[in-house]
Amino acid sequence: MPDPANEVVDLVFGRFRGQVLYASTVLGVFDHLSNDRDVEAAELASMINADSSLLYRLLRALATIGLLSENENKAFRLTAAGALLRSDHPRSLRAMALVTQGPEAYAAWKHLVPIIRDGRPDGFRREFGVTIWDYAKANPAYRALFNQAMTSHSTVQTQLVTAALRSFDFSAISTICDVGGGHGHLVCGLLQAYPHLAGIVFDQPQVVAETDLLWGPKLGLADRCRYLGGDMFREVPPADLYTLKMILHDWSDDDCIRILSTIRRASSASVNLFIAGVVIPGPSEPHFAKLLDVHMMCMQSGRERTTNKYAGLLSAAG
Numbered sequence: 001m002p003d004p005a006n007e008v009v010d011l012v013f014g015r016f017r018g019q020v021l022y023a024s025t026v027l028g029v030f031d032h033l034s035n036d037r038d039v040e041a042a043e044l045a046s047m048i049n050a051d052s053s054l055l056y057r058l059l060r061a062l063a064t065i066g067l068l069s070e071n072e073n074k075a076f077r078l079t080a081a082g083a084l085l086r087s088d089h090p091r092s093l094r095a096m097a098l099v100t101q102g103p104e105a106y107a108a109w110k111h112l113v114p115i116i117r118d119g120r121p122d123g124f125r126r127e128f129g130v131t132i133w134d135y136a137k138a139n140p141a142y143r144a145l146f147n148q149a150m151t152s153h154s155t156v157q158t159q160l161v162t163a164a165l166r167s168f169d170f171s172a173i174s175t176i177c178d179v180g181g182g183h184g185h186l187v188c189g190l191l192q193a194y195p196h197l198a199g200i201v202f203d204q205p206q207v208v209a210e211t212d213l214l215w216g217p218k219l220g221l222a223d224r225c226r227y228l229g230g231d232m233f234r235e236v237p238p239a240d241l242y243t244l245k246m247i248l249h250d251w252s253d254d255d256c257i258r259i260l261s262t263i264r265r266a267s268s269a270s271v272n273l274f275i276a277g278v279v280i281p282g283p284s285e286p287h288f289a290k291l292l293d294v295h296m297m298c299m300q301s302g303r304e305r306t307t308n309k310y311a312g313l314l315s316a317a318g
Contacts, residue, residue, distance in 0.1 A: 020061045021085075022101035025094055029059070030078065030085040033068070038075035091155055095148035104128075104135070104142065108298045115297060123298040132299055137206065147213065150182055157245060158189035161276050170194045173272070177202055177239035179232050179263065180247040184215040184225060186276075187243075191221050198224050200237055205229030233258050236266045245276040249292075250302040253313065260317030273314075280306045 024030065032047045033039055041056035048055075056074065063070040067082035078086075084093045099105065104124070111123030124132045136143040177200040178187045187199035201208065201216070208214070208227040216225030228237055233255070236242070242263050248256045263273060278289040293304035305313075 099149040154185040176241045241272040
């Protein structure tokens with residue numbers, strides 16, 4: 001039986017893993033290693049302009065958490081998990097690590113205690129005086145990193161959504177609209193799966209204006225995938241089917257009802273709406289959604305929700 005004290009100690013020092021991961025990603029450790037050659041700390045240090053003795057200690061810690069493997073000569077190579085932190089990996093999680101473990105996120109999380117005490121979420125606004133969205137607009141480097149993180153996550157999410165919708169009959173659907181669809185990864189995934197569909201990606205004007213990042217042209221789907229800028233709180237374009245992927249968890253209940261009501265006003269009685277996101281299970285089941293919910297509390301005004309809570313939002317929006 002596990003010792004409860006060991007479990008608590010592991011939690012107490014849990015931050016160490018995230019900061020080792022963050023520092024290594026910033027330094028470029030993963031981009032300079034591979035899974036087919038062992039590299040000593042001194043050689044790597046010359047590549048990334050670092051102190052070799054201190055770098056060795058960092059690499060040894062990375063091996064402890066499973067991102068590198070160390071041989072008897074104190075040389076290192078990537079594990080399958082570590083390879084996911086290379087910038088050129090097709091499923092790279094590098095940007096996600098930098099955003100989630102970076103200084104902005106840690107600054108927002110430090111407000112968790114007052115958030116809980118006074119009942120006002122959004123530690124990011126407390127720290128920086130603006131929402132994460134306005135901060136991203138004013139800070140191009142952070143916006144680019146955030147966009148990369150969302151795109152890397154979208155690769156996995158698009159696969160999950162298309163798999164979940166495999167049994168859905170798309171034959172009566174001609175146009176789908178992804179509200180808050182970013183650069184269009186989800187819509188393009190559905191257009192590839194169903195060649196008769198046309199797609200609309202609806203997001204803020206500055207997002208759809210990032211033409212070099214849009215998935216439609218990159219995947220040869222420009223003739224079937226339109227990008228429209230606007231405000232989902234005010235108006236969305238007409239479509240046969242709407243998707244909301246990881247959108248509602250960004251917003252308060254009142255804001256979610258506004259978004260859903262906007263979609264309802266633009267749609268016919270027979271329109272379809274698919275919401276993709278994590279769902280909080282029952283009270284006895286440990287689940288990542290319950291941790292992500294606290295992250296949303298710190299970073300924005302949103303939250304993760306139970307099935308019943310989603311049903312309540314949909315009902316309130318008609």
